[in-house]
Amino acid sequence: MAAPVFDVPEIKNEIEIPKLREGVMAHAKTFPATKPVQDFMGYPHELPEDWKERAIDKMGDLLGKYRSLKVFLDACVHCGACTDKCHYYLGTSDPKNMPVARQDLMRQVYRRYFTTAGKLFPKLVGAKDLTQDILGDWYNYYHQCSECRRCSVYCPYGIDTAEITMAGREILNHVGMGQKYSNEILGKVQKIGNNLGLPGPALEDTLEGLEEDIEADTGVAVKMPLDVKGAEVLLITPSADFFSEPHVESLIGYAKVFHAAGISWTLSTHASEAGNFGLFNGNYETMRKVAMRIRDSAIELGVKRIVVGECGHAWRVAYSFWNTLTGIGYGGDDPFSIEFQKQLDPNYPQPQHICELTNDLIKSGKIKVDPSLNDDLVVTYHDSCNVARASRMGTEPGGQFTIPRELIKSVVNNFHDMADGTIGEATFCCGGGGGILTDDLLEVRVKGALPRATALNNVVKEHKVNFMAMICAICKAQFTKVLPKYGFDMSMVGGVHQLVSKAIKLDKAE
Amino acid sequence: MGLSTVTMIYAGMFYIAALVMAIGLVYKIVDYSRTPVPLKIPTTPAPTTRSGVIFRMAKEVVVFESLFKANKWIWIFGWLFHFGLLLVLLRHLRYFTEPVWFWVDIIQPFGKYASFMMVIGMLGLLARRFLVDRVRYISTPSDYLMLVLLIAIGVTGMLMTFVVHTDIVALKMFFLGLMYFDVQPLPQDLTLLIHLAMVAFLMLIFPISKLLHAPGLFFSPTRNQVDNPREKRHAQAGWAKQVNQTK
């Protein structure tokens, strides 16, 4: 099955709000998950006879479990403030990609089956019976949402369409309409330990190869330890860091940082993945199972600190959810979390982001850097959505914006931010997050990247920017694939620790 | 003196409407507060303390901060409407209090003109529903009707304030009577009857309509949560608590 051909949108001077064009993305259907994949996840693989009851039951179940869903489905006043905030609407002009319209795909059904007004006067309040067509709309448009939360910044009630999308995908899974890409990955991470399905021995080989490369390159024997018991730090990083370009450059950067600072660290085969696609599918139990691998490894290896590499949604799960799901963090008062929290070194935040760690080391002089080694670059920074709007770094609100920038500015001399309204809390998603980084959705991904490409284009023209730094594995994979369609060179894309890697001085700091 | 049928109908109508609104809202609020919040999902950057959250929330309620970031037109119309509505409602307190609270007297003159703010704001919002293609696309019949209903309430009210005055003293007796379960005759001008019928209807639909945005905002986890997941284990949510403590 080849993905359909499509026109790449033209980059304009400004991000423009398009006139709506109904149905233009109705054809974009991600590949469905096959039987073995759905079996493993415990979902049906085709529409069961009683699909309608199952879907409504599941919706009722979720409404009882998540206050967010219930309040968000009730509270929207159709004010329209969010309608021009989604990169997929801006890039496709399909009205069903407006956040509120995406919510309404579910709200119309919610109103019909769960509210008095919708039961009595469906037409009046836009309530509809659940049909296969509506399920089809859910399948299409809940896979054209990257769960980036940009809409939730602007909604006067903080309605987060990501919560609706997650619930939608969960219901779809329960009626046998799973997505191939995400569910395959969830299978791999649970069976093998990482999303790429890279088995232990292959990982070991890869790391050895990298060690040789670094030594050949720098003359210093920087190690990439795996499954080392008693190491101080367990590094949890997206598996793409092990052998995708440009991700691997950042992995080399982390290794150099640990080496230069003299911190003992290790990777883990059992937990060789920071990413957690359980988030995307809205399945709490799956998300927890995937996260528990990290706690288990940390206990097994006896580490005192857990540090997370460059990955946006992984950092959301780690920062916001790990403590709840697995007790990685502080302040638990139940035996399950106390037992584990005793093991952790209370002098550090747990989990800690690699940018927090490196930035602290540079600021305190524990590692030395020479920013002039990056003088060939004019750098800008792409705030990844999950880091920007669903997590924090440091102790102050907004540390997720200042710390990566501080770090970048300490290792490069030329830095320019993209325009306000496209960075910080207003950042535009790369277009490939939230479980849609798959070739069968390439059109959605390319079009969804239009706002970011526009903002980037402006700093390229104005400041000759030639490198966009980021801290997300999905962003890196997405941009290296889609930015070339807009005429950018894919070597413009890379990690923050790729910059650190170039600037860091490996001989012992005096 | 016997009470007219109209008085009896209106008295019954207001009792029912008030009851439905109160019970409906309490039911919704209890339901919201009983539904668990299994995870930390504040939209960040978010305050790291409870008092910070109260300040964030206050900004949302008083100045519609997020809406201000989003869209200046909706913000200006929406804020005119709500602030006008608030003043008008406060002004109405003088029909329910005896003696009238002193601060109600102070805002009385502003309240009188606030109705213009309110109606202008709503006309602006209504115009957007027709004129902006994106807003037109998402509007349901009830969205238009809600605005029309509120505008009609506002306009009939303004008519009585500025054009066809009604017997305010008798009206006040009627409402005080309702409050003390001693029903008094209601003045029977057409404008007043229309105004009151629409108000009762609005109260009736409050708990089953999008007007739930008012209580909803306070229960929105993206706005009311403290951003401290690393420092404090968030694990009080009913069903998830069991799940979270097994190995």
Ligand code: HEM
């Ligand atoms: C805590 C109190 C309240 C807050 C914070 C609040 C806030 C908001 C905001 C931010 C909007 C969106 C912007 C707009 O369209 O104006 C809105 C819309 C609306 N509000 Fe409220 N509101 C509150 C109470 C009320 C009450 C008591 C009523 C009516 C009796 C009301 C009626 C409406 C209506 C009808 C709309 C939709 C306007 C439209 O169709 O565009 N609100 N509210």
Ligand code: SF4
């Ligand atoms: S969460 Fe992001 S992708 Fe989804 S509707 Fe909102 S803005 Fe669009």
Ligand code: SF4
């Ligand atoms: S901004 Fe919020 S309330 Fe307004 S239409 Fe969008 S989701 Fe609904």
